[in-house]
Amino acid sequence: MKTVEFTIPGNYEVLKIVDRPIPDLLEGQLLVRITLAAVNAVDNTVRSGKFTGRHTPVILGNEGVGIVIKGNSDFTEGTRVMISCFTEGGQIRGIYTNGLWAEYIAVYPDELIILNDSISDEEAAAFPVSFFSAQACLNKAEFQPGKSVLSLAVGGGVGNAAVQLATVLGASQVITTAGSTQKYEKALLYGFQNVIDLSKESISDGVMRITEGKGVDIVIDSIGGNLTGEAIKSLSRNGILVTIGYSAGTTFSANITDFVWKGLQMRGQSLNGWFDRDAEKEIWNQLMPLLEDAKLKPLIAKVYDAEEVAEAQRFLIEERPFGKVLIKF
Ligand SMILES: NC(=O)c1ccc[n+]([C@@H]2O[C@H](COP(=O)([O-])OP(=O)(O)OC[C@H]3O[C@@H](n4cnc5c(N)ncnc54)[C@H](OP(=O)(O)O)[C@@H]3O)[C@@H](O)[C@H]2O)c1
Numbered sequence: 001m002k003t004v005e006f007t008i009p010g011n012y013e014v015l016k017i018v019d020r021p022i023p024d025l026l027e028g029q030l031l032v033r034i035t036l037a038a039v040n041a042v043d044n045t046v047r048s049g050k051f052t053g054r055h056t057p058v059i060l061g062n063e064g065v066g067i068v069i070k071g072n073s074d075f076t077e078g079t080r081v082m083i084s085c086f087t088e089g090g091q092i093r094g095i096y097t098n099g100l101w102a103e104y105i106a107v108y109p110d111e112l113i114i115l116n117d118s119i120s121d122e123e124a125a126a127f128p129v130s131f132f133s134a135q136a137c138l139n140k141a142e143f144q145p146g147k148s149v150l151s152l153a154v155g156g157g158v159g160n161a162a163v164q165l166a167t168v169l170g171a172s173q174v175i176t177t178a179g180s181t182q183k184y185e186k187a188l189l190y191g192f193q194n195v196i197d198l199s200k201e202s203i204s205d206g207v208m209r210i211t212e213g214k215g216v217d218i219v220i221d222s223i224g225g226n227l228t229g230e231a232i233k234s235l236s237r238n239g240i241l242v243t244i245g246y247s248a249g250t251t252f253s254a255n256i257t258d259f260v261w262k263g264l265q266m267r268g269q270s271l272n273g274w275f276d277r278d279a280e281k282e283i284w285n286q287l288m289p290l291l292e293d294a295k296l297k298p299l300i301a302k303v304y305d306a307e308e309v310a311e312a313q314r315f316l317i318e319e320r321p322f323g324k325v326l327i328k329f
Helices: 041-047 121-126 128-140 157-168 181-190 203-210 226-233 256-262 277-292 306-319
Strands: 002-006 016-019 030-039 064-070 080-083 104-107 112-114 148-151 173-178 195-197 216-221 235-243 265-268 300-305 324-328
Touching: 002 306, 030 080, 030 121, 030 306, 041 306, 064 121, 080 121, 121 300, 121 324, 128 157, 128 216, 128 235, 128 277, 148 157, 157 173, 157 216, 173 181, 173 203, 181 195, 195 203, 203 226, 216 226, 226 235, 226 256, 235 256, 300 306, 306 324
Parallel strands: 148 173, 148 216, 173 195, 216 235, 235 265, 300 324
Antiparallel strands: 002 016, 030 064, 030 104, 030 324, 064 080, 080 112
């Protein structure tokens, strides 16, 4: 079978197509033929060697969709399934364990979610990490209907998912950002509202304009870097910022008086190692009916062949597309 692997961390080109035997199944495991998998920012982090202690060769890939080849009575042959980003033990697939950038994977039944016909392969492959992360962040921020939410990066996986979720779950107002005018215009074409074009206006100026000086109750920050300090300025009294990502950097500066005078809180969220099966299931049970009813729509920027994976990663990281990047097996 075909896999995408690297042995020595490095630039995009270290990713190679390798021919490997189809995996043997451990007791209780099922065999799934992967059809589409997503490319995520963390794949770039692992490939460039920022996670130490990984056994090589490394197969990346957190999430995807496929067809059951060897199943059981619940997952019969030919069933179309979404593969959860979580493996046994709550680890995210493809970070410290091998992922699913391969034609076949061996998985346990509770790592699979059966798809109904209303969900396309593309949507299913793009869904798990972004929407699970967004829901986890909203939960961490104690989101309730009626709260106002700023989710940074309308075109980013997590950013867009948090915009969609906050809207569907009844936020009083949802505000988002676009790093360029081109992205801003695309966001309007998709029908997103309250988008701040960061090439023209700062986050806090945009939020204060849109909220008429009130600020927002919650910020979901999947960007980090200097934008985090700006986002903190956008919170209203008792506001909560939840940070999950650092695409733009791991450090920021903020004004302490924003925290002191407004009673703000900043909280962190991560997926890897933070959800046992019950906690994980609870979030899938919140999310899947919304996906099945098309109330959530994962957006796809581009689908590549597996052989083009190096370019797919470069495209995601350097061109910051609007929507998710997928690879086809
Ligand atoms: N800890 C966890 O469990 C967890 C889970 C999911 C994601 N994450 C992390 O969260 C972050 C966002 O994930 P994602 O899937 O939403 O990523 P993504 O799809 O690549 O989106 C990131 C967005 O950040 C914005 N951005 C601003 N400055 C950037 C820069 N210097 N480089 C790249 N992007 C920049 C871009 O939007 P604009 O062009 O509009 O600025 C971009 O679209 C990543 O760091 C990811 O690793 C962590």
